[in-house]
Structures are given as structure tokens and as C-alpha cells.
Amino acid sequence: MHHANHYYGHSHVLARYCGLDQESPPGIRGYLQHGWNIGDGLAPDHEFTPGIPLFLWSERTRRRAWSMGRRQAYVIGAPWAYLLAGSPPAAPPEEREGTIFYPFHGWEGQHVVGDHGRLIDEIRDTEEGPVTVCLYWQEYRTPAVRRHYERAGFRVVCHGYRGGWWKDLDPYFLQHQLAEQRRHKRVASNRLCSAIFYGTLAGCEPAVYGDPMRLRGEKSAFGGQNRIERQWAELHGPRVDPAAARAAAVEELGSDRLCTPAELRRLFHWPDTGPHTPPERQTS
Amino acid sequence: MNTRLIGGEMPHWSEPVESRARGPVLGALPAAAPGRTLIAGPHDPGLVDRLALGALTFVVRGLPDAEALARHYEHRIDAEVLCGDLQKLAGDPSYDQILVLNGLDRTGSTETADQAWSASLARLLSLLRPGGRLVLGLPNLVGLPALLTPPAPPSDAEWGTLPEDDPTRPASLERLVATLRDSGVETTATYAAYPSPTAPTVLLSERILGDPELRGFTQSVLRRALVPESPMLADPRPIVARLVRQERASSLAPGWLVVATLGWSPAERYPDALVATGDEVHRVDRDGTLGWVRTTPSGGVKPIPSAACLHDALLSASRRHDVPEFRTLLTAWQTGRLSTLPADAVLLTPDGTLHPSPALPSSPALPSSPALPSSPDPSATPSSSEALHRFAAALFDEGAAHLWPSPADPAEVTALLAEMAGRTDVTPPATPLEPLPTARETAAARDRLTIELSEARAQIAWYERRLVQRDAELVRANRVIGALKATTTGRAATVVFGSLRTGKRVARAALRRLRPDE
Numbered sequence: 197m198h199h200a201n202h203y204y205g206h207s208h209v210l211a212r213y214c215g216l217d218q219e220s221p222p223g224i225r226g227y228l229q230h231g232w233n234i235g236d237g238l239a240p241d242h243e244f245t246p247g248i249p250l251f252l253w254s255e256r257t258r259r260r261a262w263s264m265g266r267r268q269a270y271v272i273g274a275p276w277a278y279l280l281a282g283s284p285p286a287a288p289p290e291e292r293e294g295t296i297f298y299p300f301h302g303w304e305g306q307h308v309v310g311d312h313g314r315l316i317d318e319i320r321d322t323e324e325g326p327v328t329v330c331l332y333w334q335e336y337r338t339p340a341v342r343r344h345y346e347r348a349g350f351r352v353v354c355h356g357y358r359g360g361w362w363k364d365l366d367p368y369f370l371q372h373q374l375a376e377q378r379r380h381k382r383v384a385s386n387r388l389c390s391a392i393f394y395g396t397l398a399g400c401e402p403a404v405y406g407d408p409m410r411l412r413g414e415k416s417a418f419g420g421q422n423r424i425e426r427q428w429a430e431l432h433g434p435r436v437d438p439a440a441a442r443a444a445a446v447e448e449l450g451s452d453r454l455c456t457p458a459e460l461r462r463l464f465h466w467p468d469t470g471p472h473t474p475p476e477r478q479t480s
Numbered sequence: 481m482n483t484r485l486i487g488g489e490m491p492h493w494s495e496p497v498e499s500r501a502r503g504p505v506l507g508a509l510p511a512a513a514p515g516r517t518l519i520a521g522p523h524d525p526g527l528v529d530r531l532a533l534g535a536l537t538f539v540v541r542g543l544p545d546a547e548a549l550a551r552h553y554e555h556r557i558d559a560e561v562l563c564g565d566l567q568k569l570a571g572d573p574s575y576d577q578i579l580v581l582n583g584l585d586r587t588g589s590t591e592t593a594d595q596a597w598s599a600s601l602a603r604l605l606s607l608l609r610p611g612g613r614l615v616l617g618l619p620n621l622v623g624l625p626a627l628l629t630p631p632a633p634p635s636d637a638e639w640g641t642l643p644e645d646d647p648t649r650p651a652s653l654e655r656l657v658a659t660l661r662d663s664g665v666e667t668t669a670t671y672a673a674y675p676s677p678t679a680p681t682v683l684l685s686e687r688i689l690g691d692p693e694l695r696g697f698t699q700s701v702l703r704r705a706l707v708p709e710s711p712m713l714a715d716p717r718p719i720v721a722r723l724v725r726q727e728r729a730s731s732l733a734p735g736w737l738v739v740a741t742l743g744w745s746p747a748e749r750y751p752d753a754l755v756a757t758g759d760e761v762h763r764v765d766r767d768g769t770l771g772w773v774r775t776t777p778s779g780g781v782k783p784i785p786s787a788a789c790l791h792d793a794l795l796s797a798s799r800r801h802d803v804p805e806f807r808t809l810l811t812a813w814q815t816g817r818l819s820t821l822p823a824d825a826v827l828l829t830p831d832g833t834l835h836p837s838p839a840l841p842s843s844p845a846l847p848s849s850p851a852l853p854s855s856p857d858p859s860a861t862p863s864s865s866e867a868l869h870r871f872a873a874a875l876f877d878e879g880a881a882h883l884w885p886s887p888a889d890p891a892e893v894t895a896l897l898a899e900m901a902g903r904t905d906v907t908p909p910a911t912p913l914e915p916l917p918t919a920r921e922t923a924a925a926r927d928r929l930t931i932e933l934s935e936a937r938a939q940i941a942w943y944e945r946r947l948v949q950r951d952a953e954l955v956r957a958n959r960v961i962g963a964l965k966a967t968t969t970g971r972a973a974t975v976v977f978g979s980l981r982t983g984k985r986v987a988r989a990a991l992r993r994l995r996p997d998e
Contacts, residue, residue, distance in 0.1 A: 262639035
């Protein structure tokens with residue numbers, strides 16, 4: 197229903213999980229959380245219509261949303277967790293090497309203020325293997341930023357366009373991201389973000405370090421970056437306890453709360469797939 | 481003073497005002513203790529100020545609430561505010577007193593896993609010094625208001641495990657005391673809190689609730705405390721009166737409050753009851769010489785008589801169809817100086833004397849003379865009429881209006897009660913009383929009116945049958961008259977009567993002519 201449901205190919209991933217055409221997912225009857233956040237799961241700039249259900253990633257987000265008056269909030273888990281559930285690692289597993297680093301980025305119309313040079317120095321000081329830097333498409337298309345990282349000897353990639361209003365959408369965004377992450381031993385960023393939880397769930401060792409930078413005119417809603425550093429302190433630092441990180445990723449991405457395909461189809465008001473329904477939920 | 485974040489803080493959350501422990505009764509608790517006090521959960525700062533405590537530490541989960549407390553106490557160097565989940569509050573046993581007047585249900589956060597009630601208690605007790613005092617509230621999940629609350633959508637605070645799903649939460653006052661004892665905490669005072677665990681206006685000890693001598697006093701203060709102001713399934717007043725009679729007023733209280741000490745503590749004497757009348761609080765104690773006494777806000781000590789609540793005594797007489805006793809009580813009330821007081825604010829001693837209930841403000845506006853004014857006093861009569869009118873309405877709501885023939889409404893019964901009491905100055909109410917916002921009484925009124933309506937219809941049908949019968953008789957009579965006129969005798973009689981009428985007209989005309997002045 198909402199165009200943001202298709203960001204990053206989320207609805208496409210879920211359609212595939214439900215046995216529907218990934219290239220052309222039906223509209224979801226509800227608002228699908230599209231990024232990890234510390235509020236009610238909704239993007240602050242998106243119009244919200246009362247009575248339309250919210251499909252949230254985690255129980256903690258649901259509790260928070262409930263305390264803010266949101267009642268029709270259902271925890272289904274993150275699309276990333278569904279992607280992993282339907283994409284078992286290759287056998288034998290691909291050899292992992294180096295670190296994929298996600299510098300904090302702005303979204304469309306936002307600009308990051310920070311010293312990329314200093315961040316590069318910190319990455320060099322910390323990482324032992326080869327480094328892949330994944331830029332958001334805005335930064336990727338900004339030659340000055342991109343050159344910074346290329347000159348440092350890092351491989352620079354972009355997972356694609358997340359899309360907006362059904363335009364410029366790469367329905368395989370998450371698949372690209374998963375393929376990249378499974379090649380790397382570590383996932384890192386200068387801010388705790390969705391990509392860190394994704395990488396952790398995909399088997400990378402996480403790390404959060406370096407100048408967290410900031411958005412121009414950034415508002416510290418729900419406690420902002422300070423709260424993130426305080427509440428998830430155990431996930432910050434160049435070396436992080438993998439077990440604690442894994443537990444946090446499971447919790448924040450709701451990978452222990454996934455619905456069956458039939459359940460999802462019913463919740464989303466999606467059509468039934470008929471007699472050829474794919475196997476029910478797989479464990480993540 | 482800064483707010484210290486301890487983890488699990490909720491930047492967006494502020495406790496609703498109605499969920500904060502507050503009110504003069506809680507403020508009158510003898511809570512002053514030397515040393516440092518920890519206050520956990522939402523408490524109204526006005527209440528804390530009343531308690532006149534020493535060094536203070538607050539722990540609240542909502543950041544806006546913590547910041548508001550910090551502003552309120554910014555001039556106190558001995559106060560600190562902690563924000564976050566109670567479970568994140570670590571430290572040594574450093575508090576001499578811990579107040580959790582609102583209970584432990586509002587100390588968890590959206591950001592942390594739900595904690596069992598017992599775990600929250602253990603956390604608090606780990607912070608209490610040996611000999612330290614714990615004042616702990618526990619809302620009763622099957623208390624009177626909870627049982628009478630109509631269905632409502634869950635509140636914003638109900639994001640996690642509900643208290644009723646927590647098996648460690650004590651289900652009764654006895655369980656609470658036993659749980660505390662098992663934790664090494666000895667209870668020194670327990671109270672049933674009415675009408676709400678958050679903002680009680682009455683705290684009653686087990687000793688008072690179990691003493692038949694004080695049953696009238698208890699019924700009076702609880703009736704006065706439980707006037708329904710928002711929609712409820714039933715009027716709690718008749719129910720609480722029955723609970724007192726059946727000695728169940730503690731087990732079905734809205735909540736409980738206990739005062740306990742960790743290990744040894746000096747003997748302290750706590751009141752048996754605290755009763756608020758507006759902002760004033762009366763303390764009730766058992767005196768070795770005087771018996772039950774009430775200490776007024778000004779310090780005066782007055783004995784509390786062993787008495788019945790007049791309202792319940794009148795209802796009892798009505799239920800027993802004892803009209804003579806009902807009339808005697810009614811007359812004593814309505815011809816005495818307490819006629820302006822509601823019946824549930826009057827106590828009746830065995831010798832028939834009436835006393836104002838301690839559940840009233842210390843200086844109720846009573847007429848100075850016990851004698852009835854010879855002419856209606858415009859200032860007193862409306863109040864007196866209102867007291868009578870309210871009692872008449874209560875007779876209907878409490879199912880005791882069967883002493884009089886139906887149909888009767890509260891206005892008619894008010895007039896009848898006035899007649900029974902020998903009152904001639906009672907003015908009928910200009911407008912009917914606002915009906916109670918309670919489903920049971922509304923349904924009872926509907927049922928009564930349904931019966932009255934069917935009775936009225938039956939009466940109309942009876943009158944119609946009678947009317948048809950009369951019409952038929954009239955037609956038959958007219959036929960007989962017509963038939964009689966057609967006979968010879970009848971015609972002769974008609975001529976005679978016609979002549980007589982003519983003669984009468986002539987005579988009248990002659991008389992008029994003889995009286996020219998007219």
C-alpha cells in the first residue's frame with residue numbers, strides 16, 4: 197500500500213517467501229517497517245493513516261510503538277530475516293575474507309557532515325584484511341567521496357537503489373547485500389545501523405567504531421545517537437562479543453518471530469498461491 | 481540537579497497524571513525517616529513534599545518525568561533523579577526507606593524485558609539497609625473498582641506482560657505479607673486502600689475492618705469514598721456496605737498498602753485508619769481508655785461511637801418492611817439538626833442518637849439549633865430537601881423502594897418521606913437527580929419502568945374495555961328512552977314536561993321585568 201514497503205525490495209523478498217512473483221509483489225495492506233530505528237518503527241516523514249496495520253521487525257519496537265499509542269502493530273520480523281530463511285549459505289560455505297564497512301550515510305535529500313579522511317585512518321588502523329566500503333547511492337555517485345575511499349585502497353561498492361515511489365527500485369537490493377556480506381568475515385560501521393544487524397545475522401563479526409558523523413540538521417529523536425551508544429554499548433567497539441551481537445541481531449530483526457508464508461499472505465491480504473504452496477517457515 | 485540515566489530510560493514516555501500516587505491520605509503517612517529515601521515509580525511531587533522527607537532519590541522510567549522532577553527539586557542538593565528501568569538500578573544497600581506507594585507495576589520499560597514482580601521486589605530490597613523501612617502499594621486485580629470497570633481498550637502502558645499474568649505477584653494481602661516475610665521483611669502495618677490504590681482517600685487497617693463496633697463508621701466512610709463519577713458496571717456503595725458486613729472489605733479492596741521493615745526495627749505506632757475529607761486528614765487509633773478515637777487535623781481527639789450508618793439502618797428497616805422503625809429513624813434524622821447531612825454521613829448509636837460521621841469535613845455546616853424552624857429557612861431547606869431526595873433515589877437504586885405502592889418515582893417518594901417525618905417544608909426537586917453512570921442501576925431502572933409501562937398499558941386496556949361497556953349501556957338506554965317516547969303515555973308525558981318548561985320560561989321573564997335595576 198505504502199510506497200516505502202517496496203524500499204530495498206522488501207516486498208519483493210516477502211513475496212518470494214510467500215510463493216508469489218518476486219518481480220511483481222502485490223501491495224501490502226499495511227505499513228512495513230523499512231529500517232532499524234529506536235522509535236516506533238515508522239519513518240518520521242511518512243504519512244501514517246489510522247487503522248492501517250504496522251508490520252514491525254521486533255517485539256521491542258512493538259512495545260515502544262504501543263506505548264506511543266500505536267495499537268495495530270504486529271511483529272513479523274525483518275525482510276532480511278526472511279531472505280536469510282530462504283537463502284541458505286552455499287555448501288561448502290564460501291571463504292570469507294576482510295571487512296565490509298558501511299560509512300554512515302544520509303538518505304535522499306540529507307547530507308552527512310563528517311571527516312571521511314579521519315574515518316579512513318581509523319578503518320586502516322583497525323582492520324587487518326582487505327576492506328570493502330559500501331556507499332549509499334548518493335555518496336557512490338559523488339566522485340569526491342568515492343575517490344576518498346578508492347584512494348585509500350579500499351574496494352568501493354554500492355548495493356543499488358532502494359527506490360522511491362516505485363521508481364529506481366532494485367528488487368534485488370537485499371540479495372546483492374547478502375552476497376557481499378557473505379564474502380566478508382567482518383561487518384563494520386561508524387554507527388550502529390541496519391547493516392550491522394544484517395551482517396551479524398549473515399554470519400559476520402560486527403564492529404562499530406570511528407567518528408559517527410552526523411546529518412546536517414540532525415534531530416535527536418528518541419534519544420538519538422547518544423541513546424544508541426548507551427543502550428547497545430556492547431555492540432560498540434572494534435571488537436565485539438559475537439554471541440552478544442548475534443543475540444541482539446536476532447532480537448532487533450525479529451528472526452525468532454517469523455511468520456509462515458500462509459500467515460504472511462493472510463496478514464498482507466495477499467492472494468493464496470493455490471495447491472503449490474511452498475514449504476512452511478524455515479528456521480533462521 | 482541533573483538526571484542520571486541508568487538504562488532502559490524511555491525518552492518519549494510520561495506517566496499519565498492519574499497513574500501517579502497522590503492525595504492527602506498518602507501524604508499523611510508517618511513516613512519521615514532519618515537518612516535517605518528512595519522513591520520508585522510515579523509519585524506526585526506534591527505528595528512527596530507533604531511527606532517532608534530527608535535526602536531523596538527518585539527512579540522513574542520516562543525521561544520527561546525525570547526532567548520535571550529534576551526541575552522541581554533543583555534547589556535541593558540532597559535530591560537526585562534516576563531515569564530508567566528499576567532493574568538497572570544497581571548499588572549497595574544504602575537507603576533507609578523505600579517508598580513504592582503506587583506498586584511495582586510501573587517500574588519496567590519498553591526497552592527491557594518484562595521483570596517478574598518478585599524480581600522487582602528483590603531489586604528494591606537489595607537497596608534497603610538493615611532496619612530500613614519499605615512502604616509498598618499493591619493494586620488488587622480483583623478489587624472493587626477493577627471488578628466494576630466497564631470494558632475499555634488497553635492503555636498505552638500495557639505494552640508487555642499484564643500483572644495478572646505474573647505468577648509471582650501476590651494475589652492477596654495475606655500473600656503479600658507472607659512474601660515479604662519470606663524475603664526477611666517484617667510487616668508492621670497493613671491497610672486496605674479505597675477508593676483507588678493510586679489516590680486513596682481512606683486507608684483502613686485489618687483491625688478496624690474486623691471490629692463490629694466500627695461497622696457503621698466503616699460503612700459510612702467507604703460509602704462516602706465510593707461515589708461513582710465515571711461509568712461503572714454497578715454502584716459500588718451498596719456493594720461495599722455488604723462487603724463490610726460480610727468482613728470482605730479488605731480482600732476486595734481496590735489495593736493494599738503495607739509498611740514493613742527489613743530485619744529489626746524500633747517499635748513504631750501507625751494509625752489504624754487515615755480518612756481524608758477534602759484536603760484534611762483524620763487519624764483513627766485505638767486508645768486504651770477512650771476506645772476508638774479520631775484525631776482531627778487541628779489535633780483534637782474525639783471518640784468514635786459504636787454506631788450504625790443511618791443510611792444502612794434505614795435500608796435495613798425498609799428491607800424488613802418495618803415501617804414503624806423506618807418512620808422513627810426518618811423522623812429523628814429529618815427533624816433533628818443533622819437533617820441537612822446525607823444519610824450515609826450520619827451515625828446512629830444504639831440509644832437512637834445521631835452523630836455526624838467522621839467522613840465529613842471537620843466543620844460541617846449544621847444548623848445551630850436542633851429544633852426544626854417554624855418556617856422554611858431558604859438557606860437550609862434546599863439542602864435538607866436534597867439529602868432526603870438523594871436518599872429516596874438511593875432507595876430505588878438499592879432495591880428498597882417496595883414500601884410504597886407503584887408507580888412511584890424518587891420525587892414522589894421524597895414527598896412521602898417528608899410526610900412520614902412530619903416535614904412540611906420540603907420542596908420537591910426542581911429537576912430530577914442526574915442518574916448514576918452505572919449499568920446495574922440503569923438496567924434496574926429500565927426494568928422497573930418496563931414493568932410500570934406494561935402495567936400502565938394493562939390499565940389503559942382495562943379503562944377502554946370499561947368505556948366500551950359504558951357506551952353500549954348508554955346506547956341501550958337511549959333506545960329504551962326512544963321507545964318509551966313513542967308510546968301514548970310517553971307522548972302525554974312529553975307534552976306535560978314541555979308545558980312545564982314553557983311556564984318556567986314565562987315566569988322567569990316576568991320576574992326580570994319586575995326587577996328593573998338588574
